[in-house]
Amino acid sequence: MAFVLAGSLRFHVQRLPAPTGADAPDRPVVVFLHGLVVDNLSSFYCPLAVPVARSGHEVVLYDLRGHGRTERPATGYDSRSAVRDLFALLRALDLGQRPVHLVGNSYGGTLALHAALARPDLVTGLTLLEPPLGGAWVENMVDTLSAAALSLEDSPVPAELLTLRLRKAANLTAIADSLLNRTSLIDDIAASRTFAPADYARLHCPVLVVCGEHSELVPGARELVRHAPHGALRILPDLGHDVLKESSGVLRESVLAHLDTTAVVAARPRAGVLVP
Secondary structure: OEEEEEOOEEEEEEEEOOOOOOOOOOOOEEEEEOOOOOOOOHHHHHHHHHHHHHOOOOEEEEOOOOOOOOOOOOOOOOHHHHHHHHHHHHHHOOOOOOOEEEEEEOHHHHHHHHHHHHOOOOEEEEEEEOOOOOOHHHHHHHHHHHHHHHHHOOOOHHHHHHHOOOHHHHHHHHHHHHHHHHOOHHHHHHOOOOOOHHHHHOOOOOEEEEEEOOOOOHHHHHHHHHHOOOEEEEEEOOOOOOHHHHOHHHHHHHHHHHHHHHHHHHOOOOOOOOOO
């Protein structure tokens, strides 16, 4: 476990080096971005992070602002702040000039997309697992989070879970309560900017979107792939929003193949890129 000060926050970070002799300065660092509230960096560790590191990439995993073991300020849960956090953390790790490939799950995929649009000079590839992209997801997410906040407020559940020695579940429940009832997270999500076809058209790096066959997010993923110059969509049969947990073998093969492709693209000279 490591804690890194980036900007004004202390982030919980795990860093996996590539095997000796496998890493190269122009090979993208793979950075994993997890989902909201009850998620943290551990979701990626065994299914994807370790295999990706063994394939020859340096890997960075971290708990997003307020999640897991990262500090939990009262404000700053909007996508713009999350993107600033990401690049501040990479600078703090002396990776601010290395190309990065972002792998985002659920809301982490949304953040990865925002980061790629903000810094096309650094983000050389995207892998988006079940990313919520369309406008409807904001309203649905706010409704879901608001209902969860009400159910957790002054709830005895965390204490009861500790009594039952279910420490991990108690900790996740306490974090969810703190995020939903004592930070600006719900308001920040409610104010989220959604994406338009013109945004997808600006994505000049390779993009792989992975969705479950029964996921309500498939239409938004199809729209992204229609407009992104180098977009591809993989639909995993018999799954919904749980591709990371339920399809580790197929997902791992898809991600590793996509990383091989983007590593080749990242190694090419990139001239004339302007940072917005």
